[in-house]
Amino acid sequence: MELDEVLRRRRSVRSFSPQDVEPEKVEALLWAAERAPSAGGLNARHFVVVRDRETKRRLREAALDQSFVEEAPVVIVCCCDLKRIRPYGRRGVELYTIQDVAASAENILLKAVDLGLGGVWVGAFREEEVKRILSLPPHLRPTAMICVGYPAQP
Numbered sequence: 001m002e003l004d005e006v007l008r009r010r011r012s013v014r015s016f017s018p019q020d021v022e023p024e025k026v027e028a029l030l031w032a033a034e035r036a037p038s039a040g041g042l043n044a045r046h047f048v049v050v051r052d053r054e055t056k057r058r059l060r061e062a063a064l065d066q067s068f069v070e071e072a073p074v075v076i077v078c079c080c081d082l083k084r085i086r087p088y089g090r091r092g093v094e095l096y097t098i099q100d101v102a103a104s105a106e107n108i109l110l111k112a113v114d115l116g117l118g119g120v121w122v123g124a125f126r127e128e129e130v131k132r133i134l135s136l137p138p139h140l141r142p143t144a145m146i147c148v149g150y151p152a153q154p
């Protein structure tokens with residue numbers, strides 16, 4: 001799809017069809033995430049793909065009960081990597097790694113549109129709870145969840 005068309009079509013999708021997302025499409029979303037620029041090319045970010053219903057249920061609770069977090073076939077939890085960004089000191093931790101993740105998150109949403117999928121960026125969640133649910137090590141800070149699936153309405 002033409003870039004302008006992708007940009008025109010993108011909007012937050014919070015209602016998904018029950019159709020599952022093909023593994024190669026999830027791979028394509030992750031590829032798009034990694035194509036985003038990152039500070040110093042350090043790629044100070046990490047992505048956790050969640051498809052398991054029970055884990056998504058717990059993520060929904062952590063995300064202030066936003067029901068589409070559980071209903072989306074795929075949830076990509078985007079994390080800052082506080083270890084990899086260390087060469088940039090405080091500015092790296094407070095700014096660059098967060099921007100690295102944000103750039104990736106937008107790429108995921110745009111690629112989703114290109115693949116006929118839809119998604120929504122979720123920022124409202126209790127971080128510590130998400131870290132516990134996913135057993136994340138201390139240097140990974142979840143800052144965004146991208147819920148993806150086939151839109152319920154075209």
Ligand SMILES: Cc1cc2nc3c(=O)[nH]c(=O)nc-3n(C[C@H](O)[C@H](O)[C@H](O)COP(=O)(O)O)c2cc1C
Nearest residue numbers: 010011012013014063066120121122123124125144
């Ligand atoms: C940093 C950030 C956090 C967001 N958090 C949420 C969220 O927790 N729940 C939600 O439903 N939408 C969330 N959104 C999506 C916005 O509500 C949405 O992008 C905005 O209303 C504009 O609508 P559009 O995406 O359809 O253009 C978030 C978007 C961003 C960029």
